Amino acid sequence: MAKRVSGVVGIWYDDFELVEAARKVREAGYKKFDAITPFPVHGLEEAIGIQRSKIPWVTLIMGTTGLLSGLALTYWTSAVDWPINVGGKPFFSGPAFVPVMFELTILFAALSSVIALFAFCGLPKVDPPIIDPDLTSHKFAIFIPSTEENYDTGRAEQLLRQVGAKEVRHISEY
C-alpha cells in the first residue's frame, strides 16, 4: 500500500478552472501533484503532465508470453508427451493450435492488464483518507504532496490561492 504523505490541498468548484490551475501549478515547477475529481476531466492529464501509462507494455509482453505458452502447451502435449493420431493429421498441426494460442494470448494479456492496473494505482486502498466528501460529487481538488522537491507548506498554499483555489487546507495524511 502506498505510504501516506502530508501536503496541501486546494479545492475548486469548476472543472475548467481546475484544468487551468493544474497547468499553472505544473508551470510553477511542481511535478508530483495530483488532481482529485468526481468524473474524468478532458485535458487534465496534459495539464498535470502525467506520463503515459506503462500498462500497454505489460499487455504486449504478457500477450506475447501467452501466445508462446499456447504454442508450447499444444506442441508438448500433442506432439511430444502424448502423440495421438487425430484424423490422420500431423501431430504438430498449426491450425488446430491457433485457437489455444489465441485464447492464452487473451487470457494472459487481459488478466495481467488488470493486475498491472491494480499495482500501478496502489489498489485496493483500504480506508483512504477523506479530504472532502464533496470531491465525489461536485468539487475538484489539487493535492501537492510534501514529497515535492523544495517543498514549503506556506509557498504551496500561496500558489494554490494565487491560481484560484476556493479553499486551501493543509492535510496531515493522504
Added chain:
Amino acid sequence: MAQLHAVTAHPKPGKYSASMRTRTIYAASMAVGLIGLLAAFYVDKSRAWHSYLTSFFMFTSLALGGIFFAAIQHISKAGWSVTVRRLAEAMTSFLPMAAVGAVVLLFGAKNLYIWLDPEIVSQDAILRGKTGYLNMPFFVIRTIVFFAGWLLFTRLIVGHSLKQDEDGDESHTVKNVGLSVGFLLFLALSYSFFSVDFLMSLAPHWYSTIWGVYCFAGLAQSSFAFLCILSVAMMKRGLVRGLVTEEHLHDLGKFLLGFTVFYAYIGFSQFLLIWYANLPEETIFYLSRSTGGWMEATFALLVFKFIVPFVLLLPKAAKRTPAHLVLVSTLIIVMQYFDVHWMVYPNLVGGNVEKYGGQWIFGWPEISAILLFGGLFLWSVTNFLSRHSLVPVKDPRIEEAIHHHVTY
C-alpha cells in the same frame, strides 16, 4: 485545454476543388483502363470478365463501406466522427456507377458462372438441385433489389446530411437514426447474398456459410483504410484545419486495427472448420488455392492483410502519424484487391487448366480493370467533395467532434 470553453465560432472547412491535373489523371486512368479492358475482351473474353468482376466487387464494396460507416455513426449517435462523416458519404457517390457496372456484368455473366450454362446444369445433379436459386431471372431480380435498396437508402441518408448543410434542421439527424437501422439490417442481408451470388457461385458446388461475413470483413477493413487516406489527404491540403485532427485519425486507426483483427478471425474461422473436417467437397476451395503459386498468395493474405498491418497499427503513435497511417492503409487496400482476386481467379485458372495450368496470374487485363474502376471511383469521390462542404457544418453534434480528444 485552454480553448475548451472559449470557442464560440467553429473553424470553417476549406473548399475542395480537384485540380486540372487530378481530373486529367483520373480521366486518363479511366480511358486507358477502358481501352485495355476492351482489348482484353477481344484477346481473352473469360479472363477479361474475371478481371472486371474482381475490380467491380472491390470498388462496390468500398462504396458500400462509406454508407456503412455513416450509418453506424448515425445509429450510435456518435459525436466524434461528425467531421469525417462527409468523407465517408463521398465514397458512396460511386454507387450509381456500380449499379451501371452490375448491369454490364449481367450481360457477361455467362462467361463467369457455369450454372448459367444449361448443358452443364442438365448433366449435373447438384446444379440441377440449385436451379431454384441459381437461375438468370432470379439473379437479375436479386441484383436489382440489392442496388435499388442501396441506392435508395444512400440517397435518403446522405440526402438528409446534405440538406442539413443548408437548413440546419436537427430533424434530419433524428430521421437518419431510423433510416440507418433499416439500412444496416438490409445491408447485412443483401451484402451476404450479393457476395454469395457474385463470388461464391463462381464455384457453384462449393459453399461456405461464413462467406458473406468474410466478404463483409474485407469491406469494412478496406473502407476504413480508404477513409484514413481520404482524411489525411484533406488534412494535408489544410482544408479541414481544426475539424479533422490526429485525434480523429487515432480513432479511425483503431477501427482499422479492429477490423484487421476481425478479418483474420473470420478468415481463419472459415479455414479451420474446413481443414479440420477434411471433406473433399469443402477442401476443394483451399486445394485450388494451394498450388501453382496460390499457396504463396494464400500466405500473403495472412501476412500482409493481417500480421503486418496488425503489428504496424498497434502502437499509439502509429495511428496518430498521418504518413504511417496512409502507408498501412495503402497496404490494406492493395491486399483487399489481392483478396478478391484470390477469391475469383482460381475459378478461371482452374476451369481452363490447359490454358493457365492453374497458375496464379496477374497482368494487363487485371490492371486495366483496376484503372477503369479505380479511376471512376476516385473521380466520383473527388467530384462529390468538390460539390459539397467537406464537413457537415450544421450537424448538431459538430461541437463534440471539434473537441474530440482521445485520452490515454
